[in-house]
Amino acid sequence: MTFHQLLKEQGTFITLEKGAYLFKQGELNRSLYFVQSGLLKGFYISENGAESVKSFILANDVIGNLTALVDNQVCTFNVIALQEVSLIALPYDTLITQTKLDHGLASGVIELLMKLAIKKERREYEFLCLSPEQRYLKLIEQSELLMTQVTQIDIAGYLGITPVSLSRIKKRIEQGQQ
Template sequence: MDPNVVFLNSFLDVSEETFEKLVRISTFKKLEKGFNIAKSGEVPSKIYMLVSGMVRAYLSSETGKEFNKNFFMPFSFVGSLTALIKNRPSKLTYETLTACKVYEVSFEEITRLCKEDIHISNLYSKVLEHVFIKYEERQLEFISMDATERYLRLRKRISGIDDLIPQYHIASYLSITPVQLSRIRKKIDKN
């Protein structure tokens, strides 16, 4: 079975007809490492289904310091959802950390289809629920786990992350310094 269908079916059973409607409004793209799919200060219009590679969402301070909010791995939906929904400039930048394969979809087309097709509307609703649950899980990690526990959970969620992206990105995501991350790694290696 098509892995894209399997992914969509993880939210809701998607009929062949519904899948075909989604395919018609999607464009398959190969993106190079370092490509910005949404930029801070710009109003986005697209959402992406990531099928290979890794993407980060980050916030830049006025001094240029970057704070990683999230990492996206296949299969997931990527885009500045708040900016898309509100039709306002994104506060975050979404950047490919590796070469990626994505399906690009116009957010306007998705919302139009939601008004026309209850199955697509239900799928959209389930995807939003999933995004909210992931957001809440991340918030709970910060208030209930120390940095070592958060790092171990990240390594479990993204196998081989230490080899995929630079240490400073991982440290930023964990809200610690690269030096603290290095100490955590040494401590884990000793055990």
């Protein structure tokens, strides 16, 4: 069995309208979600209320709160629908049970997790080694479409800077080009 087959057989279909939360920081949540269509945003809220964007979640992505799933803790971040979204939900425990029964599935999950780790490693690299301006240039180069679907506030939140700063960066880049 593949991961996608498991989703179809054991998953439950969900839709969220724009602005609805998939889960919130502080809640318990024991499911994984596969995005069929739409766009979501994962974000942290700090004590002072500031929002930092962890990730944009697109069609064909899998999303879940690892800490909540693996360590059975409370969610460490929020996920909200930026558009109407359709998802397949799968309880984490079902996945674990099935990977223990089905060897092919286990291999598929290993592949998924490797790709996830590589993705995280790339983002870590960008924060560690690149300036906000360099991160912004990489982002627009890699996801032009996304840039048209999210606000500058969210892009700034994703880059770890303020919207004001992002506006200045854009201006710097423009002026450097002409």
